[in-house]
Amino acid sequence: MLKIHNSLSGEKQEFKPLRPGEVRMYVCGMTNYDYIHVGHARMLTVFDLIQRYLRSLGYKLTYVRNVTDIDDKIIERAAANGENWADLAQRFTVAMHEDCATLGLQPPDLEPRATEYIDQIIAMTQTLIDKGYAYVARDGDVMYSVRKFAPYGRLSGKKIDDLRSGSRVQVDDVKLDPLDFVLWKHAKPGEPFWASPWGNGRPGWHIECSAMSTSLLGNYFDLHGGGEDLKFPHHENEIAQSCAACDTPFVHIWMHNGFVRVNDEKMSKSFGNFFTVREVLKTLRDPEVLRFFLLSSHYRGPINYSMAQLAQADETLLGLYRALKDSGRSGIVDGEWLARFRGAMDDDFNTPEAMAAMQGVARELNQAKSAGDGAKTDAAAATLRAMGAVLGVLQQDPDTYLKLSVGDKTISDADIEGLLDARRTARAAKNFAESDRIRELLTAAGVLLEDKPGGVTQWRRA
């Protein structure tokens, strides 16, 4: 039985889809005006994991993750570059897709873009005006009147009065209340615009997600996710918009992933302490290391980004691939271990606990290998691969994986093989001084040797 933590209640609850067998999930995706960083990668990876697990449970999942392709930041950045805003958004959307593919993320079922939903956004805004939740302010901005929506603040646990007193928002005479937020923004000269009943303008950020999610998944759907930082005001505002416009509940379970931190501080654009996925990947053996690292702690908690942590993830993942090496592909999955693994995943996607189960299987695998028990070896390997498949790791060929290097290769495979030939000859002649000299040479070049029984030597890159 799957349990999921609901941000709305602050508690784990048994997950029951609104429609039997079917799950509808919406995740707030990226505003693409730059390359994605590790913090974005965590969000993308976490919901990729959830998508995979829900599917593995047999649910018919519709996973929607939007792209915000019109926004102040996009306009600003494009202007700074002297580039067309749409070209810029498109360029970075393509880059994001490339990064997602590199990270092994399965694409969402639907990836709506805000600019494709202008009609729906205008319609929803009109509905909110008609129902008295929104008003047209000066200049043609349409604002949502927060005080009209009684449950406002429920998701974030905030009270309107507290928010107001601590508000850093400049009191703006366009707004009736400082907390009111914009649904439709009038276009200033030179800015992109769409025609609307309130003049030329563009949608506010919050309304996009309400319009796209309800258009594609219906007014009331199962799961809505995003980074913790979107809880307020973004998701709070989505609730206010959607519930008011549709007269139905909006989302069954809200899910929020924790931040990636750098030196105990949130990784973000504004702090300037971010690392793009592209630059980080250059320092790693394989993109799988980053995925493994991101899944090695629970999705709701914070995770600290550092080279040391990545190195540890690399080492641990390497150990798992070493276990998988020299095993057959025809083993039968061990149901008991798999049940333990699933139990962990069922408990609000507890990946660290699930990984502990994987380590248990890896140990059994190594034990079976030492004992020369082929059937047991293959069974454990099959079990480990099956678990890995759910997490999206350990699906590569171990021999290939272990020969990957961190950064550039300092010596070619052919040169390594040549030196190993020479070493084999030396060892056969019991010339251990020569054999050790070659081994040290290879070690210096980042190649580690393992002598197996029968004169066989295996190698891998450090």
Added chain:
RNA sequence: GGCUAGGUGGCAGAGUGGUCAUGCAGCGGCCUGCAAAGCCGCGUACAGCGGUUCGAUUCCGCUCCUAGCCUCCA
């Protein structure tokens, strides 16, 4: 200031009212020509102070500390 989430062994990171997380690093042993890998074993961990309890790291209260949100943010 308001609200929220946390403080677990050298590091990372789960979890639990009373036998075990797990991984990395370290130490000892087996194996090995020597290594490496693997296996076996080892290490007075649960911020502090009170309280509840036969028993608390786990429940309650307070204190201290950290992060996040309250402005765009995954």
